Amino acid sequence: NAGVTQTPKFQVLKTGQSMTLQCAQDMNHEYMSWYRQDPGMGLRLIHYSVGAGITDQGEVPNGYNVSRSTTEDFPLRLLSAAPSQTSVYFCASSFGTPGQGAGATNEKLFFGSGTQLSVL
Amino acid sequence: GDSVTQMEGPVTLSEEAFLTINCTYTATGYPSLFWYVQYPGEGLQLLLKATKADDKGSNKGFEATYRKETTSFHLEKGSVQVSDSAVYFCALRGSARQLTFGSGTQLTVLP
Numbered sequence: 001n002a003g004v005t006q007t008p009k010f011q012v013l014k015t016g017q018s019m020t021l022q023c024a025q026d027m028n029h030e031y032m033s034w035y036r037q038d039p040g041m042g043l044r045l046i047h048y049s050v051g052a053g054i055t056d057q058g059e060v061p062n063g064y065n066v067s068r069s070t071t072e073d074f075p076l077r078l079l080s081a082a083p084s085q086t087s088v089y090f091c092a093s094s095f096g097t098p099g100q101g102a103g104a105t106n107e108k109l110f111f112g113s114g115t116q117l118s119v120l
Numbered sequence: 121g122d123s124v125t126q127m128e129g130p131v132t133l134s135e136e137a138f139l140t141i142n143c144t145y146t147a148t149g150y151p152s153l154f155w156y157v158q159y160p161g162e163g164l165q166l167l168l169k170a171t172k173a174d175d176k177g178s179n180k181g182f183e184a185t186y187r188k189e190t191t192s193f194h195l196e197k198g199s200v201q202v203s204d205s206a207v208y209f210c211a212l213r214g215s216a217r218q219l220t221f222g223s224g225t226q227l228t229v230l231p
Contacts, residue, residue: 004163033218042124042209042221043164058218090163109156109219111163 002026006091006112013081013119021076021115023091029110031094032074036060036087037114043090049074081119089115122147122214126222133200133229141195141225143184143210151214153177153186153193158207158224167195167208200229 007022025032033048045058049068063085065077074093078085092109127142145151152171156164168177173188182197193210210222 035221040223042223043219044221045218048218092163108166108169109164111165113161113163 004091004093004110004112006089006115008115009113010116011118013078013117015082015119017081018077018079019081020078021089021091021117023074023076023112024072025074025091025093025110026072027093027095027110028071029093029095030071031096032068033058033092033109034064034066034074034076035090035092036085037090038087046076046089083119085117086119087117089117122151122212122220124210124212124220124222126208126210126225128223128225130226130228133227135202135229135231136199137229139195139197139200139204139227141208141210141227143193143195143222145191145193145210145212147191147212147214147220149215150188151212153184154211154213154219155182155184155193155195156209156211156221158209160206164209200227202229202231205229 004025030051034046035043037043044060046064047066049055052068052071055066091112094109123146125144154169155167157167158164168179170177170186176185184193184195205228207224207226209224211219213219
């Protein structure tokens with residue numbers, strides 16, 4: 001089972017360069033999301049999508065773009081990398097759109113193994 | 121807004137010791153509460169969850185009870201193993217419908 005696949009695993013960029021972090025899932029999940037993980041700050045939501053063609057901003061969206069043209073793929077684009085974007089990035093997906101309380105749909109998030117990005 | 125506060129690590133224990141990792145939260149309404157675990161070099165995995173007050177989530181010998189009166193969801197295990205060494209994240213899903221994570225607690229278990 002492939003699950004959630006992220007590429008690349010490691011990347012070094014220079015300030016101002018652009019790149020795309022790839023995320024693909026083979027579980028037919030509607031919901032996909034991107035988090036960044038920084039020391040002492042846990043995971044913070046960057047962008048998320050509740051289905052193909054639908055995206056929305058999370059807690060820290062500035063400097064990042066996303067699109068969702070297919071159910072399987074949810075790439076994260078850095079248009080002009082900055083040192084403040086040095087972080088570990090995780091893609092995650094779940095079967096249903098997150099809900100609340102006992103009536104929620106499947107709330108289990110499946111995570112990729114992460115991309116370690118350094119911006120010099 | 122929603123927030124999660126975890127005890128600061130790192131935590132180092134000997135094998136078979138008792139583990140407690142404290143987690144408290146701030147949220148409106150009735151959030152769902154989660155513990156996720158991140159093993160070295162891997163993404164996070166759901167360890168256990170509880171969706172209403174007084175529910176106890178359990179998995180792999182770990183337990184946590186949803187305490188609304190103290191807004192807490194402490195993680196416990198009676199006898200840790202070396203293989204439990206990982207980073208543990210407390211999280212909640214509240215009215216915003218997105219997961220809010222704590223800062224994580226690094227656990228190292230020595231043989």
